[in-house]
Amino acid sequence: MTVDFAATRALFDLPQDVIYLDGNSLGPLPRATAKRLADCVQSEWGQMLVTGWNKAGWMAQPNLLGDRIARLIGAEAGTVMVGDTLSIKVYQALASGLDLLPKRRIILSNDANFPSDLYIAQGLCNSLGPDYQLKIVENGAIEDALDETTALLMLTEVDYRTGAKFDMGALTKKAHQVGALTLWDLAHSAGAIPVHLSQTKADFAVGCTYKYLNSGPGGPAFIYAAPHLIDKLRPALAGWLGHADPFNFSQTYEPKKGIARMRIGTPPVLQMAALETALDIWDLVDMEDVRRASIHLSTRFIAAVEASCPSLSLASPRDAERRGSQVSFSHLEGFAIMQALIARGVIGDFRAPNLIRFGFAPLYNTEDDIDSAARILAEIMRDDLWKEATYQTRAAVT
Amino acid sequence: MTVDFAATRALFDLPQDVIYLDGNSLGPLPRATAKRLADCVQSEWGQMLVTGWNKAGWMAQPNLLGDRIARLIGAEAGTVMVGDTLSIKVYQALASGLDLLPKRRIILSNDANFPSDLYIAQGLCNSLGPDYQLKIVENGAIEDALDETTALLMLTEVDYRTGAKFDMGALTKKAHQVGALTLWDLAHSAGAIPVHLSQTKADFAVGCTYKYLNSGPGGPAFIYAAPHLIDKLRPALAGWLGHADPFNFSQTYEPKKGIARMRIGTPPVLQMAALETALDIWDLVDMEDVRRASIHLSTRFIAAVEASCPSLSLASPRDAERRGSQVSFSHLEGFAIMQALIARGVIGDFRAPNLIRFGFAPLYNTEDDIDSAARILAEIMRDDLWKEATYQTRAAVT
Numbered sequence: 001m002t003v004d005f006a007a008t009r010a011l012f013d014l015p016q017d018v019i020y021l022d023g024n025s026l027g028p029l030p031r032a033t034a035k036r037l038a039d040c041v042q043s044e045w046g047q048m049l050v051t052g053w054n055k056a057g058w059m060a061q062p063n064l065l066g067d068r069i070a071r072l073i074g075a076e077a078g079t080v081m082v083g084d085t086l087s088i089k090v091y092q093a094l095a096s097g098l099d100l101l102p103k104r105r106i107i108l109s110n111d112a113n114f115p116s117d118l119y120i121a122q123g124l125c126n127s128l129g130p131d132y133q134l135k136i137v138e139n140g141a142i143e144d145a146l147d148e149t150t151a152l153l154m155l156t157e158v159d160y161r162t163g164a165k166f167d168m169g170a171l172t173k174k175a176h177q178v179g180a181l182t183l184w185d186l187a188h189s190a191g192a193i194p195v196h197l198s199q200t201k202a203d204f205a206v207g208c209t210y211k212y213l214n215s216g217p218g219g220p221a222f223i224y225a226a227p228h229l230i231d232k233l234r235p236a237l238a239g240w241l242g243h244a245d246p247f248n249f250s251q252t253y254e255p256k257k258g259i260a261r262m263r264i265g266t267p268p269v270l271q272m273a274a275l276e277t278a279l280d281i282w283d284l285v286d287m288e289d290v291r292r293a294s295i296h297l298s299t300r301f302i303a304a305v306e307a308s309c310p311s312l313s314l315a316s317p318r319d320a321e322r323r324g325s326q327v328s329f330s331h332l333e334g335f336a337i338m339q340a341l342i343a344r345g346v347i348g349d350f351r352a353p354n355l356i357r358f359g360f361a362p363l364y365n366t367e368d369d370i371d372s373a374a375r376i377l378a379e380i381m382r383d384d385l386w387k388e389a390t391y392q393t394r395a396a397v398t
Numbered sequence: 399m400t401v402d403f404a405a406t407r408a409l410f411d412l413p414q415d416v417i418y419l420d421g422n423s424l425g426p427l428p429r430a431t432a433k434r435l436a437d438c439v440q441s442e443w444g445q446m447l448v449t450g451w452n453k454a455g456w457m458a459q460p461n462l463l464g465d466r467i468a469r470l471i472g473a474e475a476g477t478v479m480v481g482d483t484l485s486i487k488v489y490q491a492l493a494s495g496l497d498l499l500p501k502r503r504i505i506l507s508n509d510a511n512f513p514s515d516l517y518i519a520q521g522l523c524n525s526l527g528p529d530y531q532l533k534i535v536e537n538g539a540i541e542d543a544l545d546e547t548t549a550l551l552m553l554t555e556v557d558y559r560t561g562a563k564f565d566m567g568a569l570t571k572k573a574h575q576v577g578a579l580t581l582w583d584l585a586h587s588a589g590a591i592p593v594h595l596s597q598t599k600a601d602f603a604v605g606c607t608y609k610y611l612n613s614g615p616g617g618p619a620f621i622y623a624a625p626h627l628i629d630k631l632r633p634a635l636a637g638w639l640g641h642a643d644p645f646n647f648s649q650t651y652e653p654k655k656g657i658a659r660m661r662i663g664t665p666p667v668l669q670m671a672a673l674e675t676a677l678d679i680w681d682l683v684d685m686e687d688v689r690r691a692s693i694h695l696s697t698r699f700i701a702a703v704e705a706s707c708p709s710l711s712l713a714s715p716r717d718a719e720r721r722g723s724q725v726s727f728s729h730l731e732g733f734a735i736m737q738a739l740i741a742r743g744v745i746g747d748f749r750a751p752n753l754i755r756f757g758f759a760p761l762y763n764t765e766d767d768i769d770s771a772a773r774i775l776a777e778i779m780r781d782d783l784w785k786e787a788t789y790q791t792r793a794a795v796t
Contacts, residue, residue: 015444018447034436041614042432049745115641218664218665221663238520251513268666271616
């Protein structure tokens with residue numbers, strides 16, 4: 001497949017005066033989304049009312065959207081389900097994984113993991129009792145910490161701050177050697193880099209759709225389980241839409257066959273319509289092409305920034321193969337620098353304590369964007385323009 | 399407050415040829431919603447991009463919407479939080495409740511409760527271990543089943559099939575007498591009847607917004623906790639947006655003060671915008687006025703149907719004070735009868751094995767609607783028109 005990224009860029013409704021390098025936090029609006037949502041509201045909800053669950057296909061959407069995401073993350077059809085939030089999907093995977101290995105009580109993770117994943121594991125362990133423990137180690141200590149007590153190794157494939165990428169295949173193999181399962185958070189992977197869930201034999205994966213996949217603020221999450229595990233999973237969050245026969249209204253939970261047992265409650269129809277429209281763009285591209293273009297953009301940005309901003313230190317791996325689709329630089333005044341960038345129309349984000357972070361999305365970011373962003377950053381650093389930046393608190397959602 | 403229900407009806411975009419008596423499953427579209435969503439998509443997401451979390455106020459919405467729902471359910475400001483699905487909110491309440499009473503292991507519920515509530519309790523008990531048990535009894539046996547082993551009494555205030563209404567105050571008092579907590583599911587109460595959470599001293603409540611509250615398909619749920627309990631709750635679903643300082647990205651979970659600890663992940667911004675618009679209508683009315691009008695409509699419907707359809711048996715309490723805002727009739731051919739009604743533009747729904755169910759929402763249902771629906775039902779029964787109804791499977795979401 002040859003991708004015309006000029007054509008995909010035209011499918012997004014980007015503000016004129018903005019260079020958007022924060023699609024790793026919230027992806028921009030596809031042009032087709034407004035009309036799709038208007039149709040969903042007026043023609044489906046408004047006209048079909050409750051019959052929309054079948055007539056408009058709302059009820060089937062979590063499965064259908066899951067299958068479309070599956071292609072982007074190297075998963076087979078029937079292994080991915082859409083719904084809820086990433087935190088909920090982490091909980092489902094961890095609870096099911098612990099249940100599969102009842103003699104093991106340790107969830108192993110790294111100290112650089114996204115905090116919500118750690119919190120969810122802590123909350124689950126607290127509920128299950130004092131035997132259960134979240135063990136947090138440094139990246140370099142992960143392999144040594146894996147042992148026969150480890151139930152799950154939970155890692156985010158691409159570090160949300162530095163963009164450093166774990167070797168999913170190698171770590172999954174190490175985990176399997178001690179009999180542990182793996183849970184991969186793809187928050188900064190799905191739509192950012194090619195993911196090979198099936199090939200790497202990952203056991204569980206979860207991800208969100210509002211970053212690189214462009215489903216909009218609060219878009220639903222997804223969960224993956226390896227085919228050989230799916231029908232063994234006992235859902236901890238045993239909701240009626242994961243029941244074998246939900247409209248029979250029986251009193252006893254019995255999970256559906258297949259990944260649909262990971263459904264819980266009523267799915268968010270409006271958010272799913274927005275996701276559906278975003279995936280229409282993804283259907284046009286191949287992740288290998290996206291990756292090639294992303295590496296080209298991020299490498300170009302690093303070279304330009306390093307040539308003109310000696311006070312900024314690269315916080316991401318220099319080797320493009322070892323990073324995702326984002327690049328971070330550290331500087332003590334990172335917060336003010338990012339404010340100055342945003343004031344000049346370059347939107348990236350800041351991550352405490354000192355990182356400015358830029359995401360690269362070839363679907364809509366061009367070489368010109370990257371060159372302009374690097375030039376504006378150079379001006380800010382050369383003339384100390386960040387000193388003027390107002391110190392506003394800005395809470396961006398990763 | 400005097401309510402002009404003709405004025406509120408004009409605020410809904412109802413199809414011309416439909417009499418909609420299924421707002422207890424999915425409420426209809428408010429006229430203002432399409433424009434609000436278009437603004438949310440184009441002006442907020444499209445133009446503000448990631449800065450919308452603060453600039454457009456997305457991040458604060460779960461609290462603000464919760465406070466607006468609080469008024470409708472007799473709760474104080476600061477006790478209701480919006481998000482996720484009803485099943486997730488049931489899980490949060492049950493897990494927190496069990497954690498508050500660690501020596502008690504029984505969740506008590508009734509066999510007529512909505513199955514997803516029972517499933518969620520079963521899934522939680524399975525996770526927690528063999529000591530934990532969901533005990534399901536008949537309605538008449540609830541009070542006797544309450545004892546010192548009961549951690550939580552979990553009931554849906556208004557029965558989803560019959561519309562029968564529990565006495566929240568009396569049962570909460572009984573539960574408290576044995577030291578148990580109560581969890582009330584308000585799925586068929588919020589926007590249907592006046593609810594008095596604070597006055598009845600209910601401990602937890604949960605509900606959905608896509609039925610009587612008209613937030614649209616898949617609209618977010620809500621959770622309530624009594625003020626004296628809130629800061630004692632240890633969230634089992636410990637997500638980062640319930641953290642005391644989420645953007646500090648610390649490794650250890652520490653719950654926020656207040657009901658915001660019941661937040662989990664990124665909230666569904668599009669669905670919240672739809673809820674916000676729906677609540678603009680609710681801000682115009684008082685639940686006591688809604689209740690009076692609802693009783694008038696349901697009583698009129700029962701009288702008309704009983705006068706003309708002797709083969710239909712009333713399955714709801716005859717005493718209006720003992721039912722919610724819905725009425726069901728039983729008939730062996732209930733499924734076909736409902737199909738015949740829908741084919742003639744009267745939308746109610748069917749609940750296995752033999753109930754036809756009608757919801758009454760004075761915000762948009764008029765006396766004329768009720769009279770016409772009863773007349774059409776009478777024609778169907780008199781002329782056996784249901785025999786022509788196609789037996790299509792129809793999955794409606796309660």
